[in-house]
Amino acid sequence: MELRQHNPTQGIYAATDDYVHAMEVRGAERLLFISGTMGLDPDGKPGATLTEQLDLIWSNLRVILASADMTVDNIVRLTSYLRDASDAEANAAARVAALGGRQIPTTAIVVQTLLTEWLVEIEVVAAR
Template identity: 35%
Template sequence: MRKALTGAAGVFPPHGRYHHGMAVSGTDRLLFLSGQVGICPDGSVPSGITRQTEQLFANIECLLKEGGMDRSHLVRLTAYLLDPGDRAAYMAVRDAWVAEPAPASTLLFVQALARPDFMVEVEAIAAA
């Protein structure tokens, strides 16, 4: 069971579609996904932040399915973006993709990812 933690006294409310924490109980499985990038099954990398973000969430969806889970099991996302100017486009895709309750989430801006053509990377944790 997942319980969203948002209303703690003395903590400013989240400023986006996420929760400060997710309490997990009654689970017997955790799934930790390595950082996923917007690389297609054929090895191509779409151009643009929106298409790369859509592809990386499609990749996460496939991995969740392989692990016997779906996006409703997500408890944590950590995203790495190269360009702060891409934040709005990334968030639009992410917010449309995540299930309720939205998972705990962190967004970081970094200088580089594993390859120069990658614009975004996301790690995920799910519990069932």
């Protein structure tokens, strides 16, 4: 599989250093669409803080990816749903750390979550 970033600099606003405008996937045999994943522990209890929830989310994503014989290196698209816009920076930092600095197309949206304890939810697309 080949991944090609498309990050034009003319005629469009500049992407920041933590994402790219688009990712082209060539030669992928499989696509994995992961539903919104929350910061819940194995008993379904949310982490008490944003940091705990982000740690749980990325742990949960790794488990889901592993079940499809993939890793975070296979993630080609990510959407974050944040309860509070002030959490955007921490969410971006957690994403950058989890992806080892690898840039992918990403979107963050501020929403009302189904339960007030849920501070963030992340869905991804992975390819292999």
